[in-house]
Amino acid sequence: MKTPKIRFDKVTKRYGELTVLDSLDLDIAPGEVVAVIGPSGSGKTTVLRVLMTLERINEGVIWIDGEPMNRMRQGDALVPASQAHVRKLRSKIGMVFQSFNLFPHMTVLGNCIEAPIHSLGLPRAEAEARAEGLLAKVGLADKRNHYPSQLSGGQQQRVAIARALAMQPEILLFDEPTSALDPEMVGEVLEVIRELARTHSYTMLLVTHQMGFAREVADRVCFFEGGKFVEQGEPNAFFTQPQSPRAAQFLSKVLQAG
């Protein structure tokens, strides 16, 4: 089998007494689009956050392209990773947050060129050209000199996507990218993500409550609960005939509500 793009190997994450990820295993193939669904508070965001290195894990190893991320090789042993090692692997990953987290004091363009210039070392002109291309792609070319507060939620989230893409990551993480948006703006953001899934080779991990969208774009759906993936499957099969009672119960609740 090909080396998985992302591998969770018995990853455990605790907050004090609370075990949020319980010896979690997960393999994601290069280019695969995986939707993570599950009840609120179950730890879906945490799955993305440990992958983005926003949280330390307590046990286990996360692998990217066959390289340990929170560890590094030293002879045959795996030792705690250095800052430089983490930075190198982290550069393959981009994340889009539920609450956008744009830099409010920078323009749209400024948001999109900050890290390419200062993290990748791109010349300003090149970073701007790249950012402008991406802004055009998310339909915001004319907003380049606006500040985030001058944009609607949907526009801000599209800027956040362009900002993440400007780093040319191979892996994209989306944490409920539309749940902070007014309903009429959900569509424009989903459209951008749909386009990314369809026309690019990104490996994507998408936490969402939009079941229809998950079914449409994902290659695989993972149902997360109690610190583990309770059930995984091909979207159509999963949504029409969930195998586990927990997933069935969750789906009937969500589909009733929405």
Place this chain on the structure above:
Amino acid sequence: MNWDWTFAIHTVMPRLLSGIITTIEVTILAFLLAVLLGLPLMLLRVGKNRSISVIVGEIVEFLRSTPLLVQIFFLFYLLPEVGITLPPFATGVLAIGVYYAALCSEVFRAGFEAVPRGQWEACTALNLGRYRTMRDVIIPQMLPPIVPSLGNYLIVIFKETPLLSFVAVAEMMQAAKLIGAEFYRFSEAITLTGLLFLILSLICAALVRWVEFIVNRRIYR
């Protein structure tokens, strides 16, 4: 109270006005020192090195909890003992500047902690280094909300400068005291000093208000 206008205008005012220059110089230099030293103090305090953070915290606490006048005397009489002889003016600026650096570092810390966690997380996700994160993202966002508090310290420093008259710095209060001692008349000099402080405080407050307005307009359009 007897009041002599000729004395007030021809003798007191010129001397006070020369003192006022020193007062303004002390204020500006001490404030700059407070801000420029307060920021690194705060950065050390919130930094990753535990022991440095604790030591800086203790120093700040010590400075905050001893009276400024005591610190002024301390520097004035102790620095020469250890072989550092500075002019009274420099000693005064140093004493006031260091004291308010401790206070400003706390203001900076409040501003620092008010920057949402999501901003840090976005920087991590974008693989920005610590220096860039601080310089381009965190510091520009923590400053506007604390401009009023910093501006307030500018005014407070201004009003504290008479403390330096205790160590014979030729600021406005010292000028007033000298006039009193020379002519055995205090009412004109002290009254005018108070008035001048009032006027300058008001101007200073207006200036701070204006800076606040500019900063807020620039950052939060």
